[in-house]
Amino acid sequence: MTDAAPATAAEDVHDLRPPRNQWWDVWDQFKTHKGAMGGMFVFISILLFVFAGPWIWQVDPGLIDIRSRNQGSSWAHPMGTDQLGRDLLARMMYGGRISVAVGLAAMLLGLVLGTLIGVLAGYFKLMDGPLMRVTDLFLALPLLPLLLILVTLFRDPLEGAFGQAAGVFTLIVVAIAITSWMQTARIVRGDVLALKEREFVLAARSIGTPARRINTRHILPNVMSPIMVSATLGIASAIITESALSFLGLGFPPDFPTWGRILYDGRDWIEQYPARVVWPGVLISLTVLSVNFIGDGLRDALDPRIRGR
Amino acid sequence: MFTYTLRRLAFAVPTVLVISLIVFLMLDMAPGDPTGSLPLTIPLEVREQIRAALGLGDPVLIRYFKWLHMMVIIEPSHMLANATGWNIAVDGPRILSWQTRSPVGDIIVQRIPQTLWVVGLGYVFGILIAVPIGVISAYKQYSWFDQAGTFVSMVGFSVPTFFTGVVFILIFSVWLGWFPSMYDTTHRVRDWDSFLFQVRQIAMPVAVLALFNASQISRFMRASMLDNLNQDYVRTARAKGMMEKTVLLVHVLRNSMIPVVTVIAIGIPTVFTGAIITEQIFRVNGLGDALIRAIYVSDWPMVQTITFIFAILIVLFNLIADVLYGILDPRIRYD
Numbered sequence: 180m181t182d183a184a185p186a187t188a189a190e191d192v193h194d195l196r197p198p199r200n201q202w203w204d205v206w207d208q209f210k211t212h213k214g215a216m217g218g219m220f221v222f223i224s225i226l227l228f229v230f231a232g233p234w235i236w237q238v239d240p241g242l243i244d245i246r247s248r249n250q251g252s253s254w255a256h257p258m259g260t261d262q263l264g265r266d267l268l269a270r271m272m273y274g275g276r277i278s279v280a281v282g283l284a285a286m287l288l289g290l291v292l293g294t295l296i297g298v299l300a301g302y303f304k305l306m307d308g309p310l311m312r313v314t315d316l317f318l319a320l321p322l323l324p325l326l327l328i329l330v331t332l333f334r335d336p337l338e339g340a341f342g343q344a345a346g347v348f349t350l351i352v353v354a355i356a357i358t359s360w361m362q363t364a365r366i367v368r369g370d371v372l373a374l375k376e377r378e379f380v381l382a383a384r385s386i387g388t389p390a391r392r393i394n395t396r397h398i399l400p401n402v403m404s405p406i407m408v409s410a411t412l413g414i415a416s417a418i419i420t421e422s423a424l425s426f427l428g429l430g431f432p433p434d435f436p437t438w439g440r441i442l443y444d445g446r447d448w449i450e451q452y453p454a455r456v457v458w459p460g461v462l463i464s465l466t467v468l469s470v471n472f473i474g475d476g477l478r479d480a481l482d483p484r485i486r487g488r
Numbered sequence: 489m490f491t492y493t494l495r496r497l498a499f500a501v502p503t504v505l506v507i508s509l510i511v512f513l514m515l516d517m518a519p520g521d522p523t524g525s526l527p528l529t530i531p532l533e534v535r536e537q538i539r540a541a542l543g544l545g546d547p548v549l550i551r552y553f554k555w556l557h558m559m560v561i562i563e564p565s566h567m568l569a570n571a572t573g574w575n576i577a578v579d580g581p582r583i584l585s586w587q588t589r590s591p592v593g594d595i596i597v598q599r600i601p602q603t604l605w606v607v608g609l610g611y612v613f614g615i616l617i618a619v620p621i622g623v624i625s626a627y628k629q630y631s632w633f634d635q636a637g638t639f640v641s642m643v644g645f646s647v648p649t650f651f652t653g654v655v656f657i658l659i660f661s662v663w664l665g666w667f668p669s670m671y672d673t674t675h676r677v678r679d680w681d682s683f684l685f686q687v688r689q690i691a692m693p694v695a696v697l698a699l700f701n702a703s704q705i706s707r708f709m710r711a712s713m714l715d716n717l718n719q720d721y722v723r724t725a726r727a728k729g730m731m732e733k734t735v736l737l738v739h740v741l742r743n744s745m746i747p748v749v750t751v752i753a754i755g756i757p758t759v760f761t762g763a764i765i766t767e768q769i770f771r772v773n774g775l776g777d778a779l780i781r782a783i784y785v786s787d788w789p790m791v792q793t794i795t796f797i798f799a800i801l802i803v804l805f806n807l808i809a810d811v812l813y814g815i816l817d818p819r820i821r822y823d
C-alpha cells in the first residue's frame with residue numbers, strides 16, 4: 180500500500196516529456212513572425228556574401244587596372260569597376276566585412292558597457308545615483324558632433340599606436356560604443372531593480388552567495404531578453420553610424436573600402452555611373468532593415484504575454 | 489506645476505555646465521595651435537607674446553571660465569544686437585574662428601536660417617504625414633493599410649538618410665531633371681518665379697528629412713493610439729452613443745497625442761544634428777555644414793561653439809518636453 184503511491188507518481192513523472200529549454204519556446208514564437216524570418220534569411224545571406232564570398236570570388240579588391248576603369252556590369256566584373264578599375268564586387272565583399280565587423284564589435288562593446296553600468300546601478304544602491312546622472316548626461320550630449328570630434332582628435336595617436344587599419348577600427352568601434360550604451364544601461368537597471376526584490380534573489384543571498392555570483396547566475400540570465408533586443412538595435416545603429424562617418428569622409432581611409440566609403444567615393448560619379456552608389460546603399464539598407472526586422476520578431480518572441488498565442 | 493518646472497530647471501543648468509566643460513576640455517587637448525599658421529619668420533619671443541595675448545598660457549580652469557563668459561554672455565549679446573538692432577552688445581573679446589578670423593557668432597547667425605528652413609520644414613512635414621498614418625494604422629489594426637504603413641515606416645527609418653538623399657538626387661535631378669541637386673543659398677526670393685525655384689531646390693532635402701521623421705513618429709503615434717483604443721473611457725464614449733468620428737478624433741487622439749508631443753519635442757535637437765548629413769548631401773550651407781568644414785580644417789573654436797549650441801538645444805528641448813508632459817498629463821507632476 181505504502182509502496183504503491185510513490186510508484187504511480189514516478190510513472191507520472193516518466194510520462195512527462197523532458198523539460199524543454201525556454202529558448203525553444205522563444206524560437207517557436209520567432210518562427211511565426213514572417214518579417215523576422217525574412218530578415219534572418221536576408222541577414223544570413225549578407226553574412227555569407229561578405230565572409231564566404233571572397234573565397235569564391237577571388238579578386239583582389241585593391242587591384243588597380245586602369246585600362247578597364249568605369250566599366251558597367253559584365254561577366255568579368257558583375258558590379259562593374261570604379262574610376263581606378265578596381266572590381267566593385269570584390270570591394271563590396273571586403274567593405275561589407277569591415278562594416279559588419281564594426282557593427283558587431285561596437286554593439287558587443289556597447290552592450291557590455293551598458294549591461295555593466297545597468298547592473299551596477301540597479302544592484303548597488305550607492306552607485307545608482309551617480310551612474311544614472313552620468314547616463315542622463317551622456318543622453319544630453321550631441322552625439323554625432325562628438326563622434327566626429329572624437330574620430331578627428333584621436334585618429335593620429337591611435338594610428339601611431341596600432342597601425343593604420345587596426346587603429347581606425349579600434350577608434351571607430353570604441354567611439355560608437357561609448358556613445359550608444361545609455362539605452363541598454365537604463366533598461367537593464369530598471370529590470371535589475373525589479374528582479375533583486377524577488378524571492379529567488381533573497382534565497383540566494385540567505386545562503387551566503389556573494390553579490391558577484393548573484394548577479395552572474397541569477398540576475399543576468401533574467402535580463403537576457405531586453406539585452407538581446409537592444410543588441411539587434413545596436414548592430415543596426417552601429418552600421419548606420421559607421422557608414423555615416425565614412426560618408427562624411429571621417430571614417431576609414433580610402434584604401435579600406437567600407438560600404439559607407441564606397442558610397443562616398445561613388446557620389447562624385449553619380450551622374451555617369453549611378454550603380455556605384457546604388458550597390459553599397461542597397462546593401463547598407465538591406466542589412467539594417469533585416470536586423471531591425473529580426474529585432475522586431477525577437478521582441479515579440481521574448482514577450483511572454485504574446486508567446487503561445 | 490511651478491515647483492515641477494523649477495525642479496526640472498535645477499537639473500538642466502548643471503547638465504549644461506558639465507557638457508560645456510566636456511566640450512571645452514576635449515578640444516583643449518586637441519593638437520593644432522592658433523599660432524601654427526603664422527609665418528616662420530616671426531621670432532620666437534614675438535610668437536610667445538602672441539600666445540600670451542591669446543591667453544594660451546593660463547591654467548585650464550581660468551581659460552574655461554573665460555571661454556564660458558565669451559560663450560554664454562558676449563557672443564549671444566552680439567547675436568541679439570545684430571538681429572534686433574538694439575544696443576545691448578557686451579564689450580569684450582569675442583570667440584574668433586581660426587579659418588576666417590571673424591567672430592564665430594557672426595558666421596553662425598548667417599548659417600542658422602538655411603538650417604532652420606530645411607530642418608524645420610522637414611520636421612513639420614514629417615509630423616503632418618505621420619499623425620494621420622499612425623491614427624489610421626492603429627484604428628484599422630492588421631488591415632492592408634496598417635501592414636503597408638508599418639512596413640514603409642520600418643524601411644523609412646532603416647534606410648539611412650545619406651542613401652535616400654542620393655537616390656532622390658539620382659531619380660529627380662539626374663533622370664527626371666525636376667529639381668536641382670545642389671542648394672543655392674545665394675538665391676533670393678523676389679517674385680513668383682524665384683519663389684518657385686526656391687520651392688524646387690528645397691523640395692528634396694525637405695522630402696528626405698520628412699520621410700525619415702515621419703517613419704519614426706508614425707510608429708510612436710500608432711503604438712500610442714493602440715494603447716488608448718482599448719481603454720474603458722473609449723467604451724464609455726461609444727456607449728453614450730457618440731459618433732465614431734468624435735470618439736476617435738476627440739477622445740482617443742487627444743490622449744494619444746500626449747506622449748507623441750513629448751517625443752516630437754525631444755526629437756527636434758536630434759533632427760538638427762542628423763541634418764548634418766542631409767546638409768552635406770545637398771550642399772546646404774547651414775550649421776551642420778559649418779561644423780563639418782570646421783572639423784576638416786581643425787577650426788576648434790567654431791567646432792566648440794556649434795557643438796555647444798547643439799548641446800544647449802538638447803537640454804532645452806528635454807526641459808520643454810518634461811514641462812509639456814507635466815502640463816498635458818497632470819498625473820506625473822507629483823505635487
